Amino acid sequence: MQTVCPSCDLVIDIPRIVAKQIAVCPHCQHTLCHANINFDRRVIALSLSAIIMLLSSMFYPFISFSSNGITQTITLPDAARILFNYDSQLLGLFIDLSILALPLYLLVALIPLHLGILNILPKPIARRFLKSTLALEPWIMSEIFLIGVLVSMVKIMSLAEIEFGISFFAYVFFVILYITALAHLNRERLWSQIKPNQRVVTINKAIRAIDENIRSCRVCHQLCSGDTCTRCLSKTFVRHPNSVQKAAAWLITSLLCYIPANLLPIMHTTTLGDETPSTLIGGVLLLYKAGSYPIAGIIFLASVVVPLAKALVLSFLCIMVAKPANRHTKRYTKIYQLTEFIGKWSMIDVFVVAILVALVQLGNLMSVTPGLGIVFFTIMVICQMMAAHAFDPRLLWDKPKQKEKINND
Numbered sequence: 077m078q079t080v081c082p083s084c085d086l087v088i089d090i091p092r093i094v095a096k097q098i099a100v101c102p103h104c105q106h107t108l109c110h111a112n113i114n115f116d117r118r119v120i121a122l123s124l125s126a127i128i129m130l131l132s133s134m135f136y137p138f139i140s141f142s143s144n145g146i147t148q149t150i151t152l153p154d155a156a157r158i159l160f161n162y163d164s165q166l167l168g169l170f171i172d173l174s175i176l177a178l179p180l181y182l183l184v185a186l187i188p189l190h191l192g193i194l195n196i197l198p199k200p201i202a203r204r205f206l207k208s209t210l211a212l213e214p215w216i217m218s219e220i221f222l223i224g225v226l227v228s229m230v231k232i233m234s235l236a237e238i239e240f241g242i243s244f245f246a247y248v249f250f251v252i253l254y255i256t257a258l259a260h261l262n263r264e265r266l267w268s269q270i271k272p273n274q275r276v277v278t279i280n281k282a283i284r285a286i287d288e289n290i291r292s293c294r295v296c297h298q299l300c301s302g303d304t305c306t307r308c309l310s311k312t313f314v315r316h317p318n319s320v321q322k323a324a325a326w327l328i329t330s331l332l333c334y335i336p337a338n339l340l341p342i343m344h345t346t347t348l349g350d351e352t353p354s355t356l357i358g359g360v361l362l363l364y365k366a367g368s369y370p371i372a373g374i375i376f377l378a379s380v381v382v383p384l385a386k387a388l389v390l391s392f393l394c395i396m397v398a399k400p401a402n403r404h405t406k407r408y409t410k411i412y413q414l415t416e417f418i419g420k421w422s423m424i425d426v427f428v429v430a431i432l433v434a435l436v437q438l439g440n441l442m443s444v445t446p447g448l449g450i451v452f453f454t455i456m457v458i459c460q461m462m463a464a465h466a467f468d469p470r471l472l473w474d475k476p477k478q479k480e481k482i483n484n485d
């Protein structure tokens with residue numbers, strides 16, 4: 077199979093690799109692909125089991141919370157429904173989609189995809205179906221939600237009695253099965269049912285795609301020489317158009333949201349009629365004082381350090397694009413990959429607030445309501461994910477002349 081390294085743009089002919097082997101870019105060590113093994117049956121079995129677990133987790137009690145003889149029990153869809161009641165529609169919708177609707181749709185779609193439906197459907201429909209299904213994955217946050225649940229439990233453990241319901245355990249199993257199913261998903265194998273991967277160039281020496289005017293499709297990774305991908309019909313570009321400008325715009329928006337996200341309260345806690353607002357940092361300090369050092373550390377890292385570090389790293393990379401590649405470029409590429417990978421983990425705090433708001437509803441005795449800060453925080457994390465996605469790491473490796481040409485095109 078012929079491919080282009082998405083990090084450094086080297087054209088590579090990947091030889092046939094067997095089970096447990098992976099192909100790695102010889103230039104920047106980016107992992108290119110795993111062995112092309114038929115895991116169809118395994119993916120179907122895992123997806124089916126994950127769907128059963130996800131559906132079971134929706135209808136039974138998820139967590140119950142008791143304090144002074146009053147008990148509040150919530151189901152999973154309650155978490156989003158209660159946010160809707162507090163006029164946080166955006167947040168409610170986001171949670172509903174990212175932890176329930178999107179994973180369910182993806183898992184349901186994986187079954188026919190692995191039963192060979194792509195060979196039966198008319199090509200345009202098959203193409204669209206595969207493209208839309210695979211695009212969902214980055215927006216699914218079930219595993220992050222699960223960590224959020226555990227963190228929120230630590231936060232309220234000292235205040236009340238917590239009991240996990242059947243749904244909680246079903247959701248844990250769902251997350252394990254979902255992650256295993258995705259680990260067995262072979263995207264190239266699915267795309268090759270639409271059209272087998274084609275070689276576009278004979279390689280005698282190490283070449284970069286930009287030197288031969290070869291474009292790598294961002295959606296299906298087929299190499300093309302024209303403006304449109306021959307396999308998925310997406311528009312192709314030598315480099316993502318206006319990548320640095322787009323990344324900078326998303327980054328500035330995210331930084332503008334970072335300020336109110338930290339200054340405004342993310343939630344209000346009412347205890348015996350007294351309302352106390354709490355900010356991101358305030359929550360971390362409270363956990364720290366209560367002696368939950370590891371959880372305080374995780375939340376501090378995920379909510380305060382990671383967003384700032386990510387903004388700094390991406391701004392630095394946007395500046396480095398203007399400089400010629402040097403001996404540090406490989407390291408920059410690695411840092412970029414790490415930034416993209418950890419992006420959505422900052423969402424933990426959003427889920428913590430959602431769970432607390434849904435669960436702690438004992439009227440004047442004790443209740444939690446969402447604050448405006450959490451909305452800004454959610455927008456900030458989404459903007460940072462968009463910034464990392466918009467940035468094209470191959471620009472770091474381009475020669476100054478090539479950069480000029482891209483800018484003028």
Ligand SMILES: [Zn+2]
Pocket residue numbers: 081082083084085086101102103104105106
């Ligand atoms: Zn590479």
Ligand SMILES: [Zn+2]
Pocket residue numbers: 293294295296297298305306307308309310
């Ligand atoms: Zn394509």
